[in-house]
Amino acid sequence: MVRAPFYDKNGLKKGEWSPEEDDKLRSYIQRFGHWNWRLLPKFAGLKRCGKSCRLRWMNYLRPEVKHGNFTVEEDVLIIKLREQYGNRWSTIVKSLPGRTDNEIKNHWHTHLKKRTKRNSTTSDSDVKDNSSCQSEATQNSEGEAERILIDTPANMILESSPWSPVTSSTTELSSFSSGSGRMPSFNSIGGVEDICLPPSEMYEAQRSGDFWSEPFVADNIYDYNQDSGNSSSVEEGGFHLPLPFDDMCYEDYAGLLYDLMQV
DNA sequence: AACCGGGTCAACCGCAGGCGC
């Protein structure tokens, strides 16, 4: 699904990233940070342009990046925020920690755009039958998002929703990777590589529900490193669904979600 | 089984803004 790897006229590699390249980039950034994207590939031993490295890191390798299906409340947020901000994905992504602008953009164009279009012409007939669990959850989530969307003012989602990522450490998230030169240097003392979950484990954690009950691990690690232990607790003002999403019947989940939005 | 076309998503490209000189 990705461009096949090739070398351009300058000898720079383009296209799909290999696992070895990922390892190189990840370990370099975890060790030294991204102080200069243009020079980074040279020092990291990569035959890539800085732009490509940055994109790979931002959209895929960052420990806090979530991979996997969008949840109903994420869909709702995206739709509402897009109504509010238009195609300013970088603004929208601030309310969805762990997601990337690219991911949200793709999700919008492939799923939500046509949904909202259809929503304007048809009723909510496509969300009638949500009786089965899990496998249908992702299929129906967009329809459910639509239904919730209709009934819920944007400010309720943005400000009152207890699971809204807005309540979490959004700003710290962005500070982890933004701002060249301000990246903390990760050395062997409390080095991130000792604690930080690789993306595959993050994904597993997410699948098993741990991701949601212990969100933003890397984020807090960063806080810890930076603030000498004054890590901001994600529990404060936080909210945990009683069950991991994966274990819930979609109807139950959607019902719970809907109820919560009425609060 | 083979073909086709729409869907998906990682990666690319061009541009704009910020910043330092």
Add this chain to the structure above:
DNA sequence: GGCGCCTGCGGTTGACCCGGT
């Protein structure tokens, strides 16, 4: 103010996937 460099953003591309015929 002008220039160049760097970063980040948003639109687009292209290869693979998958269901339909």
